[in-house]
Amino acid sequence: MAKKTRIAPSLLDLAEVDRVVHEPARLMILMVLYGVESADFTFLLNATELTWGNLSSHVTKLEEAEYVKVEKSFVGKKPRTMVQLTDTGRRAIDSYRQTMQGAMRRLG
Amino acid sequence: MSESINLRDVQKRTMQLSTFEDGLWDLLLGSIFMALAIYPITRELLGPAWNLTLFLFLLVCLSVGQLVTRHFISGPRMGYVRPRRTPKMRLLLVVTAVFVLLTLGLVLLTFFSPEWLSSGSEVATPSLTRSYGVELIVVFIMGGIFSAMGYMFGVTRLYFYGWMLGLANLASVYMSHTAGWTFLLPVAIAAGIILVIGFMQLLRFLRNYPIRTQEA
Numbered sequence: 327m328a329k330k331t332r333i334a335p336s337l338l339d340l341a342e343v344d345r346v347v348h349e350p351a352r353l354m355i356l357m358v359l360y361g362v363e364s365a366d367f368t369f370l371l372n373a374t375e376l377t378w379g380n381l382s383s384h385v386t387k388l389e390e391a392e393y394v395k396v397e398k399s400f401v402g403k404k405p406r407t408m409v410q411l412t413d414t415g416r417r418a419i420d421s422y423r424q425t426m427q428g429a430m431r432r433l434g
Numbered sequence: 435m436s437e438s439i440n441l442r443d444v445q446k447r448t449m450q451l452s453t454f455e456d457g458l459w460d461l462l463l464g465s466i467f468m469a470l471a472i473y474p475i476t477r478e479l480l481g482p483a484w485n486l487t488l489f490l491f492l493l494v495c496l497s498v499g500q501l502v503t504r505h506f507i508s509g510p511r512m513g514y515v516r517p518r519r520t521p522k523m524r525l526l527l528v529v530t531a532v533f534v535l536l537t538l539g540l541v542l543l544t545f546f547s548p549e550w551l552s553s554g555s556e557v558a559t560p561s562l563t564r565s566y567g568v569e570l571i572v573v574f575i576m577g578g579i580f581s582a583m584g585y586m587f588g589v590t591r592l593y594f595y596g597w598m599l600g601l602a603n604l605a606s607v608y609m610s611h612t613a614g615w616t617f618l619l620p621v622a623i624a625a626g627i628i629l630v631i632g633f634m635q636l637l638r639f640l641r642n643y644p645i646r647t648q649e650a
Contacts, residue, residue, distance in 0.1 A: 361445030362452075362515050368646050369513025373451055378646075406514070423441070 339429040346391045347422045351376055352384045356411065356419050359394065364410035385409055393418055446588035452515040454589045455643075456508040457635025462500045464628035466493065467599060471606075471622035478616065511643040526586075533579050569607050573600030591631065598624045 347353055354374045359365060365373070370381055388394040393415030397408045411419075453459060469492050477485040517523070580596020583589070602624035609615040 357441065357444045358448055360441060361448050361518060363518045365448075365515045366513045368510070369452065369515050371646060372512055372643065373448060408514075408516075 337429070337433075339425050339432070343425055343429075344418055344422055346387065346393065347418050349384070351380060352388055353422075355381070355384055355388065355409075356393065356415060359409060359411040360416065360419055364397075364408045367407045367409070370409060388415070391415075391418075443588070446586075448515070449587045450589055451512065452517075454587065455512060455635075456504070456639040457632040457637075458500050458504055458508060460591075460595075460628055460632030460635055462496055463595065464625045464632055465496050467621055467625035468629065469493075469496075471618040471625055474616040474618065508639070510645045511639070530579065530583070533575060536575065566604070566607070569604040572603050573597070576600035576603070595628060598627070 347356060351374065354376075355370060358370060358373045367378075367381065367385075370376075370385075371378065374381065376384070385394060385396065389396050391414075392412060395410045395412050397410070399406050399408070469489060473485065473489060476488065479485075480488060577593075577597040577600050580592045580599075584592030584596070599621070602618075602620040605620035606615075606618040609619065
């Protein structure tokens with residue numbers, strides 16, 4: 327016999343949402359990266375309007391979850407950090423969107 | 435969240451920021467059409483072959499200039515983006531390139547049609563291609579291409595550019611037929627408007643996007 331949960335079935339999906347993606351700042355970063363091959367830190371700063379420190383900490387979290395890949399290089403003497411969405415990250419966004427859309431539909 | 439997240443809107447905004455925010459694209463477009471507007475004048479001075487060579491050289495210089503400016507002025511302020519090359523995007527690029535070349539070809543053909551298309555050998559004989567039907571096709575092709583780009587990238591001013599340039603071309607041919615004007619004044623005015631918008635966009639960009647440092 328299946329264990330009876332106190333949570334309403336229509337809310338079960340929301341409880342299973344990927345919390346790495348669900349955080350607003352990280353969601354913004356992932357959404358921007360979803361449409362491009364890769365983007366550097368400066369572009370992400372402009373597109374998300376986060377501060378450098380905030381962006382850096384969120385990108386680190388996404389990198390730890392293997393949702394993004396970070397490549398550091400030098401152009402001339404200037405450092406450039408390119409951030410790219412991985413296949414895992416792309417699948418995580420697709421899954422997140424489906425979960426949220428389904429949950430919102432059921433919530434009415 | 436009060437609104438649903440629209441991935442398409444995010445992609446449009448990303449494209450706007452990476453391509454159209456600095457006004458350099460507008461400046462390139464305006465410069466190309468300004469060069470086209472003075473093309474008949476320089477043609478009389480230089481002759482057809484040298485004029486075409488000069489025009490192509492100018493096109494290369496403008497394109498390289500835009501890339502260099504983007505690298506040194508826009509890049510450090512806006513950042514760098516590598517666009518995603520999906521099959522749909524590649525197809526779209528090919529179709530756009532074909533239509534742009536077709537339009538440029540039609541514009542050049544309507545103004546500088548070769549002798550083999552003329553019905554007679556006299557210079558004053560109107561060419562077979564010099565009918566308003568061709569210009570109307572150009573209006574719709576230009577309006578269509580720019581409107582499609584404006585819709586795809588979410589840049590409203592592109593709709594205006596397309597129809598304005600198409601109608602300016604039609605007006606220039608009309609003036610050329612009726613008043614015998616060699617200078618393509620309507621095209622020059624349209625190009626001038628695009629250049630002014632481009633400069634204003636560039637100034638706004640330089641004000642709104644200072645060079646970022648890690649400490650900022």
